[in-house]
Amino acid sequence: xxxxxxxxxxxTVDMTAMCDVAFLLLTFFILAxxxxxxxxxxxxxxxxxxxxxxxxxxxxxxxxxxGKVFLMLGDDTxxxxxxxxxxxxRGLQLSAAELAKLKKxxxxxxxxxxxxxxxxxxQEIPANLMDGIPIDSTNNELSYWIKxxxxxxxxxxxxxLQEMMLVKGDGEALYPIFKSVKEAFKANELFKFRIVTEGExxxxxxxxxxxxxxEKK
Amino acid sequence: MAEMDTSSGxxxxxxxxxxxxxxxxxxxxxTPMVDLGFLLITFFVFTTTMSQSTAMSMNEPKDDPNQQLxxxxxxxxxxxxxxxxxxxxYFGQLMPETISQDFKSTNFxxxxxxxxxxxxxxxxxxxxxxxxxxxxxxxxxxxDILDEMTISAVPPGxxxxxxxxxxxxxxxxxxxxxxxxx
Numbered sequence: 001x002x003x004x005x006x007x008x009x010x011x012t013v014d015m016t017a018m019c020d021v022a023f024l025l026l027t028f029f030i031l032a033x034x035x036x037x038x039x040x041x042x043x044x045x046x047x048x049x050x051x052x053x054x055x056x057x058x059x060x061x062x063x064x065x066x067g068k069v070f071l072m073l074g075d076d077t078x079x080x081x082x083x084x085x086x087x088x089x090r091g092l093q094l095s096a097a098e099l100a101k102l103k104k105x106x107x108x109x110x111x112x113x114x115x116x117x118x119x120x121x122x123q124e125i126p127a128n129l130m131d132g133i134p135i136d137s138t139n140n141e142l143s144y145w146i147k148x149x150x151x152x153x154x155x156x157x158x159x160x161l162q163e164m165m166l167v168k169g170d171g172e173a174l175y176p177i178f179k180s181v182k183e184a185f186k187a188n189e190l191f192k193f194r195i196v197t198e199g200e201x202x203x204x205x206x207x208x209x210x211x212x213x214x215e216k217k
Numbered sequence: 218m219a220e221m222d223t224s225s226g227x228x229x230x231x232x233x234x235x236x237x238x239x240x241x242x243x244x245x246x247x248t249p250m251v252d253l254g255f256l257l258i259t260f261f262v263f264t265t266t267m268s269q270s271t272a273m274s275m276n277e278p279k280d281d282p283n284q285q286l287x288x289x290x291x292x293x294x295x296x297x298x299x300x301x302x303x304x305x306x307y308f309g310q311l312m313p314e315t316i317s318q319d320f321k322s323t324n325f326x327x328x329x330x331x332x333x334x335x336x337x338x339x340x341x342x343x344x345x346x347x348x349x350x351x352x353x354x355x356x357x358x359x360x361d362i363l364d365e366m367t368i369s370a371v372p373p374g375x376x377x378x379x380x381x382x383x384x385x386x387x388x389x390x391x392x393x394x395x396x397x398x399x
Contacts, residue, residue: 015247022254171357194272207370
């Protein structure tokens with residue numbers, strides 16, 4: 001009987017394939033994650049236990065630490081409609097070129113009376129030099145903007161708009177600014193909006209923790 | 218098996234008697250590289266999910282003078298937010314005689330227990346938290362107190378934001394002066 005030769009196999013596994021997989025996944029994750037848009041406005045949002053993710057497409061009102069208010073129209077399909085509506089309702093008399101420039105701007109942060117002259121300037125004004133949209137009780141220009149937004153979304157699902165309306169604010173911003181923003185919403189019959197916050201875990205032993213519901217609203 | 222050990226691939230079958238100089242394998246051990254790859258994946262996965270921002274719903278009431286809500290004194294707790302992250306509170310209504318005892322101050326660490334205590338002690342239909350923010354309080358305070366309501370599972374409709382009255386402003390001012398809060 002011939003001797004059965006059992007070949008001695010090496011126990012080392014070829015790692016090439018695994019390495020390929022690992023880096024493929026790595027590349028996928030890096031490319032698939034959406035880069036955070038460069039934030040011109042530095043805002044540190046407060047935390048809340050809400051676990052609902054903020055929508056990506058949104059109309060964002062930002063309140064900075066020093067009390068300035070900026071508006072970002074994130075819904076590209078309606079952006080030009082909103083700006084054109086604002087132009088006509090507030091009588092800005094912007095030229096076509098100025099309108100186009102305003103539509104390209106990432107955020108709006110100037111009072112009405114300074115808007116036209118700023119658009120005529122060759123270069124853009126950096127965010128820290130902008131005045132923000134005035135929100136005093138006497139001259140709440142934000143409510144005019146919201147008016148134009150509601151005009152642009154007229155006939156569509158109001159709930160969809162409410163989902164999109166976001167207020168983001170720096171924790172240090174004083175309360176009256178937030179109040180004026182709320183007034184601007186209320187003036188346009190919008191009673192629901194959402195506030196952007198940083199996620200926070202539900203405290204152990206709290207009522208909410210015990211009921212096991214993280215979001216009931 | 219002319220070549221033993223590590224390099225299993227690349228070994229051509231040689232005819233008998235053909236001697237070849239020992240060649241060093243060009244293969245590199247890829248294990249550390251795989252380790253690194255997965256480490257990076259883990260890192261990216263974790264960091265991306267962490268910075269996810271959330272949205273808190275906010276419902277504003279319609280300003281309708283005909284629909285003023287009547288609140289029972291026994292079930293009401295007024296929470297006032299002052300500057301320097303200070304919280305003041307009182308139950309029911311402020312009476313001129315006992316104003317100094319009723320008007321108490323605390324902070325955000327202490328308010329949760331008080332909210333819960335009130336919630337447990339009051340029938341749910343009578344329960345009402347009235348939140349008033351001072352001009353010097355911050356946006357963070359306003360969000361935090363609403364969050365406290367959620368944390369203590371106070372049902373919506375049992376808390377409301379109301380404007381401050383001059384008496385309360387004055388009380389906050391005197392308390393702040395007495396406690397030296399800037």
